[in-house]
Amino acid sequence: MNVSVVDDARDAARLVRYACQPRMRPLADESYHELLERYRSSSEFRELVDAIADGLTLLVVAAHPEEGIVAHPHPGGIFTYRLVDYQKGIKPTERMLVGLIHIAIAARAYPTPADLEEETIKRVSVAEVDAFIRHLISELRRGGEDESGLTSTNAEFDQAWQAYDRMTSRRIKGRNGLSPACTHYWIASVLDWLVTQGLAQRATEFGSGHYRLLHRFRLQVAEAAGQVVYDKLADLRRRQMAAQATGEEEMG
Amino acid sequence: VSAEGPSVEITADLLSMLTAQERELLVDESRPVADLGESMQLVTDAGFVRRVTVLARLAPLHAMESKEGWQQFTEDRYDLRSLALAAVDSVVMRQGMEDEATSEDILTLLSRLAQLAAPDLPAANHTAVARFVLRELLNDREGGAKFVVHYSDYRDGHRRVPLPFRLLEEASGRRGQSVLRASVQAINALIGGLDLEVEDAQLAMDAVLAAQISRGQWGRAEESATKSMLLSVALAEKVRSVLAETEHDVRTVDWVDAVPTLLSNARTHLDERLYAEDGLMERMRQARNQASDAEIRATCVRILTLLGRANHRHTELHGTVLRALQTFLDAQADQRFRPVARLRLVAMTDEVLHPTVRMTADEAFEVASVFAEALAGPVVTRLPRLADFYGLLLAPARESLGKQPDDDDPDIADDEDDAQPYTDAQRAAARVVLSAALRQPCRLSELLQAASPHGPAVVDLVALSVLWAFAPEHDDADEAPMEFDDLFSTQLVVLNDGRPLDLDGYSGHDLIIVPAPLPDHQPRPEFLA
Numbered sequence: 001m002n003v004s005v006v007d008d009a010r011d012a013a014r015l016v017r018y019a020c021q022p023r024m025r026p027l028a029d030e031s032y033h034e035l036l037e038r039y040r041s042s043s044e045f046r047e048l049v050d051a052i053a054d055g056l057t058l059l060v061v062a063a064h065p066e067e068g069i070v071a072h073p074h075p076g077g078i079f080t081y082r083l084v085d086y087q088k089g090i091k092p093t094e095r096m097l098v099g100l101i102h103i104a105i106a107a108r109a110y111p112t113p114a115d116l117e118e119e120t121i122k123r124v125s126v127a128e129v130d131a132f133i134r135h136l137i138s139e140l141r142r143g144g145e146d147e148s149g150l151t152s153t154n155a156e157f158d159q160a161w162q163a164y165d166r167m168t169s170r171r172i173k174g175r176n177g178l179s180p181a182c183t184h185y186w187i188a189s190v191l192d193w194l195v196t197q198g199l200a201q202r203a204t205e206f207g208s209g210h211y212r213l214l215h216r217f218r219l220q221v222a223e224a225a226g227q228v229v230y231d232k233l234a235d236l237r238r239r240q241m242a243a244q245a246t247g248e249e250e251m252g
Numbered sequence: 253v254s255a256e257g258p259s260v261e262i263t264a265d266l267l268s269m270l271t272a273q274e275r276e277l278l279v280d281e282s283r284p285v286a287d288l289g290e291s292m293q294l295v296t297d298a299g300f301v302r303r304v305t306v307l308a309r310l311a312p313l314h315a316m317e318s319k320e321g322w323q324q325f326t327e328d329r330y331d332l333r334s335l336a337l338a339a340v341d342s343v344v345m346r347q348g349m350e351d352e353a354t355s356e357d358i359l360t361l362l363s364r365l366a367q368l369a370a371p372d373l374p375a376a377n378h379t380a381v382a383r384f385v386l387r388e389l390l391n392d393r394e395g396g397a398k399f400v401v402h403y404s405d406y407r408d409g410h411r412r413v414p415l416p417f418r419l420l421e422e423a424s425g426r427r428g429q430s431v432l433r434a435s436v437q438a439i440n441a442l443i444g445g446l447d448l449e450v451e452d453a454q455l456a457m458d459a460v461l462a463a464q465i466s467r468g469q470w471g472r473a474e475e476s477a478t479k480s481m482l483l484s485v486a487l488a489e490k491v492r493s494v495l496a497e498t499e500h501d502v503r504t505v506d507w508v509d510a511v512p513t514l515l516s517n518a519r520t521h522l523d524e525r526l527y528a529e530d531g532l533m534e535r536m537r538q539a540r541n542q543a544s545d546a547e548i549r550a551t552c553v554r555i556l557t558l559l560g561r562a563n564h565r566h567t568e569l570h571g572t573v574l575r576a577l578q579t580f581l582d583a584q585a586d587q588r589f590r591p592v593a594r595l596r597l598v599a600m601t602d603e604v605l606h607p608t609v610r611m612t613a614d615e616a617f618e619v620a621s622v623f624a625e626a627l628a629g630p631v632v633t634r635l636p637r638l639a640d641f642y643g644l645l646l647a648p649a650r651e652s653l654g655k656q657p658d659d660d661d662p663d664i665a666d667d668e669d670d671a672q673p674y675t676d677a678q679r680a681a682a683r684v685v686l687s688a689a690l691r692q693p694c695r696l697s698e699l700l701q702a703a704s705p706h707g708p709a710v711v712d713l714v715a716l717s718v719l720w721a722f723a724p725e726h727d728d729a730d731e732a733p734m735e736f737d738d739l740f741s742t743q744l745v746v747l748n749d750g751r752p753l754d755l756d757g758y759s760g761h762d763l764i765i766v767p768a769p770l771p772d773h774q775p776r777p778e779f780l781a
Contacts, residue, residue: 019630020630021632022629022630025428026428027424027425040582041578041585043585058630065499066424066428070629071630072626073631075625078633079630079632081629082621082625083617083620083621083625086624092613092617093613095617096616096617098620099616099619099620099621100609100616100620102620102624103600103608103619103620103623103624106600106604106623106627107600107604111599111601112599112600112601113598116598117597119496120396120421121396121421121423121424123392133609140609158613159609159613160609160610160612160613161609161610164609197629197631198629199627199629203430205359206355207383212422212430215424217627220626220628221598221600222597225623225624225626226600226604227598228622229619229622229623229626230598230603230604232618232619232622232623233603236618
């Protein structure tokens, strides 16, 4: 086989490897930087990288000059992460809250579509995220009250926010450790997970519990997570409507 | 009542006492205020509007004191504006250089300045003040959005014009570190309150610097050199932002006319700058060599350093400008085959968070996992650490007694209602067999043989208990299975001399079981007493 073809394939695979190391940054690594520039400038090389990524069950969603290759794993692929694997042995409610906190952090940093398009680095803190969710909850509770100021009794099921509401914000366990029985613990836990995934950085100079959300985070929300969650919600809504329709038919 | 004294009623009599000329001069309140033409001209002048916008850009600095959160520093000992300006200056001086200012640098500087202002207050106060100032400059209060200040434009009647701008923002530095950058507006407002085209201003600055050096106005020359440097930064920022915008979306930048003109101007200008700065540095070196005053020499060296930095910036920018066309072509090639546009971006708060929190916990989990999983990006299964391998290598080969625990259902094992696989009678029998080992050392094969009359379940239980004592599952050591609690697993020490175990149904090593030395405070089991 032609030598240059083999070399190109090796280089392309190296770039895919970088895509799987989200904490590596092209500006800090000469060879990553070179490969990234090649990806951005040569359409042949780009096709090669995309094909290798595809074969490894990855979809390249962006080639950002500062963040490097941002990849989205195909569902069911070898790089797919499952929320079920988030910390062994935690309760289902806690796991649900962990997922909810992911959404809340994204909503706090990028509330509108326009925010997702703006190339800025956002900062959040554990306390801010908690306050943001609790503010939303207080509005929901007000919305659920009837005229006499009591929670309306036709709230037919326990909603996700109530689980959050039941947990206190901050509870200390041992020396300076947060107890898993408080929401600050779980927010910090999610933010730390984002740090390991190269989506955030600690910004302790602003105080403990402060984090910086990197472009990679924004790109993942804009290019991948936002879309799939939107589809999922639409899917659920259709399912509910279908269930309602069949329910009414049976009634009639 | 006016400040001049008691008011006078203007009567006809009074007026008649004045000359015609004096009556002319008298202000008639019923008449519209004197012709505004001249004053109106002032406010419709483009220069006026420019100065108003400059003032407006300083508004966030002034507004800081009235912001919520400032009240906690009641002492009134710190000057916020000095701190803010010091922060912006310090950022601008290093902007675009190899070592751009990070938020840590700025916070350190501000804390130091705050400490000098109020040395008697605790250090935590200084840190808090520094953070307050930096966060205000970044407009953290509004999530880092642009400041929006309104001003009036009278050039065509009246128009209230919003002026969105940033002072500082966070960006990625050359090595990928997070750094602070000042906006062009901040730089211009800081330099002298004139919103000039940066290129022209720089030419002017050159002439000023040259004149000052030849006249020996060293102190001011140094100030000019600083300004020249700041203008270099502004110019670099201008080109950089155009190129960044191009890389982001090539269609938003006018590459037919505007950018080529800008780049060709920049190229010509940079050629001149590089040449001019060479000349200036040459003159400055001469001045330095000729100067006899040590202070003047030091000033020369400082200015030379400044010029050197500006020169370095120009050289780099020159490279960027020369590569710009390639950047454009790359961006075009890169973006041509991009899907026309995403259908839409999602509104995270309204379209995702709000509906999700209202769902049942199960549905919310379903939705949230989809999001969290897509957000995480690729996750490479963690490789075992070397330290784990040592443990694996040193541990004896484990026998598979009974079923292998299925890795996928640890949750079932956590269940407290886990059915006890052995009856109390079997456990009692196993206890009797194992108690022999508490009295004197024995071999596993002896124990198993002693257990065999009680049935295979007891043999199993004895074997499991010994294996547990030999190699407990360290993964969840804090919760040893209940079933071994009363089987002395902690009171036995198990050794292996490699002798093979020769017994039906079992293979492996014939382990030696020795009673563990008992801690003094622990009562000996009653059957040994």
